[in-house]
Amino acid sequence: MKSISVKTLLVFLAAALFVACLQAADDPRLEESRALVQSFGTTLQGELKKGLAEGGPVEAISVCKDKAPQIASELSRLSGAKVRRTSLRFRNPANAPEPWETSVLLEFEQQAIGAEAETPSEHFAEDADGTIRYMAVIKTGAVCLTCHGAPLSPELDAILDAGYPHDRARGYALGDVRGAFSVTWPASDDASSR
Numbered sequence: 001m002k003s004i005s006v007k008t009l010l011v012f013l014a015a016a017l018f019v020a021c022l023q024a025a026d027d028p029r030l031e032e033s034r035a036l037v038q039s040f041g042t043t044l045q046g047e048l049k050k051g052l053a054e055g056g057p058v059e060a061i062s063v064c065k066d067k068a069p070q071i072a073s074e075l076s077r078l079s080g081a082k083v084r085r086t087s088l089r090f091r092n093p094a095n096a097p098e099p100w101e102t103s104v105l106l107e108f109e110q111q112a113i114g115a116e117a118e119t120p121s122e123h124f125a126e127d128a129d130g131t132i133r134y135m136a137v138i139k140t141g142a143v144c145l146t147c148h149g150a151p152l153s154p155e156l157d158a159i160l161d162a163g164y165p166h167d168r169a170r171g172y173a174l175g176d177v178r179g180a181f182s183v184t185w186p187a188s189d190d191a192s193s194r
């Protein structure tokens with residue numbers, strides 16, 4: 001052991017880390033995560049547009065309140081991954097980020113103000129135990145401002161105050177990082193053979 005220098009050890013560690021990252025990028029769950037998020041986003045947007053067109057913003061609140069968790073749990077059930085939405089400034093405390101999600105959301109915030117602003121942010125990493133974690137940024141679009149911008153209509157303000165007394169999800173501007181989709185694949189026995 002004495003003959004191995006610190007430098008050799010560092011080079012070895014860097015190489016091992018690099019290989020681990022490559023393996024993560026090769027993992028089929030990257031594409032599966034992207035597909036889940038795509039499906040979540042498209043279904044939700046469709047429901048939201050329908051809700052807004054049919055009943056206006058007040059009616060559409062129930063889409064976000066009831067349909068979003070329903071879609072998330074259906075996708076979770078079908079895939080075996082935990083699929084959810086989260087945000088640093090959440091409306092519903094049930095959507096509060098876990099510590100790992102907070103770090104990724106902070107990275108997304110940084111990327112949004114930096115040179116990478118035009119590239120949609122995503123995160124894909126594998127824990128030492130084989131748990132796979134994926135996140136994709138959600139930016140604030142024009143349609144989102146009705147319920148997440150400022151000022152809101154007095155009617156919406158009142159309804160949101162009643163339903164979400166600790167709402168932190170107002171005052172967003174077009175293009176702001178609104179939050180992220182999050183997908184967690186539990187470690188499985190066959191993870192190493194994937």
Ligand code: HEC
Nearest residue numbers: 057060061064065085087090091092095143144147169179
């Ligand atoms: C009709 C009002 C309405 C519109 C329009 C709307 N939202 Fe929301 N949004 C809500 C409500 C209500 C919640 C809380 C849902 C819950 O209880 O889980 C929410 C929650 C969220 C969350 C989960 C994190 C949190 O704050 O609790 C995200 C992310 C989000 N909205 C993004 C968007 C985006 C992006 C758009 C535009 C495409 C959008 N919303 C449009 C009402 C709306």
